Amino acid sequence: MAQYSAQHRVLIAVDCIIFGFDGAELKLLVVQRALEPQIGNWSLMGGFVEEGEDPNDAASRVLYKLTGLKDVYMEQLSVFGRPNRDPVERTISVAYSALINIKEYETQLSDAYRAEWIPLKDVPALIFDHDEMVAAAKVHLRYKAALHPVLFELLPEKFTIPQIMVLYEQVYNVELDKRNFMRKLRSTGLLVKQADKDKEGSRKGAFYYKLDQETYKDKFSSFLHFIPQP
Amino acid sequence: MAQYSAQHRVLIAVDCIIFGFDGAELKLLVVQRALEPQIGNWSLMGGFVEEGEDPNDAASRVLYKLTGLKDVYMEQLSVFGRPNRDPVERTISVAYSALINIKEYETQLSDAYRAEWIPLKDVPALIFDHDEMVAAAKVHLRYKAALHPVLFELLPEKFTIPQIMVLYEQVYNVELDKRNFMRKLRSTGLLVKQADKDKEGSRKGAFYYKLDQETYKDKFSSFLHFIPQP
DNA sequence: AAAAAAAAATGTCAAAATGACATTTATGTT
DNA sequence: AACATAAATGTCATTTTGACATTTTTTTTT
Numbered sequence: 046m047a048q049y050s051a052q053h054r055v056l057i058a059v060d061c062i063i064f065g066f067d068g069a070e071l072k073l074l075v076v077q078r079a080l081e082p083q084i085g086n087w088s089l090m091g092g093f094v095e096e097g098e099d100p101n102d103a104a105s106r107v108l109y110k111l112t113g114l115k116d117v118y119m120e121q122l123s124v125f126g127r128p129n130r131d132p133v134e135r136t137i138s139v140a141y142s143a144l145i146n147i148k149e150y151e152t153q154l155s156d157a158y159r160a161e162w163i164p165l166k167d168v169p170a171l172i173f174d175h176d177e178m179v180a181a182a183k184v185h186l187r188y189k190a191a192l193h194p195v196l197f198e199l200l201p202e203k204f205t206i207p208q209i210m211v212l213y214e215q216v217y218n219v220e221l222d223k224r225n226f227m228r229k230l231r232s233t234g235l236l237v238k239q240a241d242k243d244k245e246g247s248r249k250g251a252f253y254y255k256l257d258q259e260t261y262k263d264k265f266s267s268f269l270h271f272i273p274q275p
Numbered sequence: 276m277a278q279y280s281a282q283h284r285v286l287i288a289v290d291c292i293i294f295g296f297d298g299a300e301l302k303l304l305v306v307q308r309a310l311e312p313q314i315g316n317w318s319l320m321g322g323f324v325e326e327g328e329d330p331n332d333a334a335s336r337v338l339y340k341l342t343g344l345k346d347v348y349m350e351q352l353s354v355f356g357r358p359n360r361d362p363v364e365r366t367i368s369v370a371y372s373a374l375i376n377i378k379e380y381e382t383q384l385s386d387a388y389r390a391e392w393i394p395l396k397d398v399p400a401l402i403f404d405h406d407e408m409v410a411a412a413k414v415h416l417r418y419k420a421a422l423h424p425v426l427f428e429l430l431p432e433k434f435t436i437p438q439i440m441v442l443y444e445q446v447y448n449v450e451l452d453k454r455n456f457m458r459k460l461r462s463t464g465l466l467v468k469q470a471d472k473d474k475e476g477s478r479k480g481a482f483y484y485k486l487d488q489e490t491y492k493d494k495f496s497s498f499l500h501f502i503p504q505p
Numbered sequence: 506a507a508a509a510a511a512a513a514a515t516g517t518c519a520a521a522a523t524g525a526c527a528t529t530t531a532t533g534t535t
Numbered sequence: 536a537a538c539a540t541a542a543a544t545g546t547c548a549t550t551t552t553g554a555c556a557t558t559t560t561t562t563t564t565t
Contacts, residue, residue, distance in 0.1 A: 054284035100356040
């Protein structure tokens with residue numbers, strides 16, 4: 046017996062929901078589809094899982110091809126397998142959510158895929174069920190970030206408190222209280238204050254911080270409650 | 276163009292990690308594999324996704340075949356797709372975690388699959404990567420149940436406070452404080468006290484409770500924190 | 506050089522939630 | 536009637552939360 050003979054075989058794809066944050070707005074990295082059908086339409090970056098390839102590795106490969114980045118924070122979201130989601134042929138897709146430090150990416154920018162960062166709230170309709178994937182990724186991101194310091198993955202190595210706060214406000218579409226938010230942030234022990242300031246954003250300038258990598262790893266999985274009753 | 280011609284097609288399976296609770300112990304429903312290879316060995320209940328079938332529906336179908344139950348609480352866990360996880364042929368599996376009220380199932384018991392409830396801590400080695408699936412399901416269950424009242428899915432319609440507490444203690448392998456746990460539980464507004472008592476478990480008897488279905492739906496997604504820093 | 510403008514940084518207090526802990530209550534058994 | 540068993544309940548000190556306003560730093564303007 047070399048095969049489960051009677052069974053039905055399908056294509057497996059991966060699709061990446063790629064979030065980025067430029068200091069002011071939360072954005073999504075989308076591409077213009079390179080093959081028929083729907084060639085030229087907006088789409089998530091994706092690709093087929095190849096022979097002998099783990100789907101997780103396929104997602105990393107696809108992300109690397111687009112961004113040139115490795116070791117990106119990425120999580121498996123869920124499987125999208127509605128029978129006719131791809132009109133050409135039955136394809137089951139595994140959706141992955143990735144968080145990118147947008148500055149790092151910009152230096153790697155490649156035009157090969159006609160990729161664009163689009164503010165999350167302006168993202169146009171995407172092909173197939175990619176809109177649903179994005180919706181699921183947004184829900185997941187909100188859930189995750191309410192409890193775990195995952196949004197730091199979107200920030201550069203040195204960042205300021207006002208930047209983080211704007212980021213949280215973007216993700217949850219709320220206004221936060223500076224004092225309470227900062228108290229919470231401090232209490233996590235995640236931040237290491239730097240001596241210099243970011244003078245871009247204001248006259249006074251805001252102190253830079255870095256992540257305490259040790260604490261970050263230790264506390265990543267505990268419940269930190271950044272957002273009051275999200 | 277009718278196909279993405281050059282691509283590699285694979286089998287898609289679903290596997291169900293099925294939890295049950297008999298009032299004293301947390302158990303897993305496992306079966307003895309019906310086909311080669313590894314026929315007769317312990318395995319999760321699973322099956323192939325059929326033509327035109329959504330993977331979620333496949334999981335429901337597989338669960339129904341085994342237990343005769345519909346509308347069971349079930350969540351997609353994640354994809355297991357390591358290239359040689361199934362030695363016969365490349366098969367990518369979507370793992371689902373299900374929570375079953377064990378009493379309901381017992382009335383439906385069918386011998387067709389040589390299924391058995393095995394205490395979670397005594398589960399033998401399973402075929403392929405099913406051990407990893409179970410491990411992932413345990414992690415997920417702990418995570419989920421720390422925040423959401425999902426464990427009630429394991430209990431019968433009428434249950435007692437001591438029963439719930441034992442269940443939480445089983446899931447987290449800790450001892451909880453009766454008074455604090457009960458205070459937390461009350462504060463959720465999930466419980467409706469019944470007039471009668473369960474006299475099985477003790478002389479004094481423990482009052483039965485039911486879930487307030489409205490509140491359950493409303494609060495299911497909010498963060499309730501049943502477990503102090505899990 | 507002084508005043509104004511802009512955003513960052515910080516502190517207080519009352520209310521709510523938590524964690525630690527021991528006693529009383531109800532019922533069947535001896 | 537006394538005993539054994541498990542269920543049910545209450546208190547207090549500590550911590551965490553949420554609401555809220557002022558001071559500080561620096562650049563720009565006059």
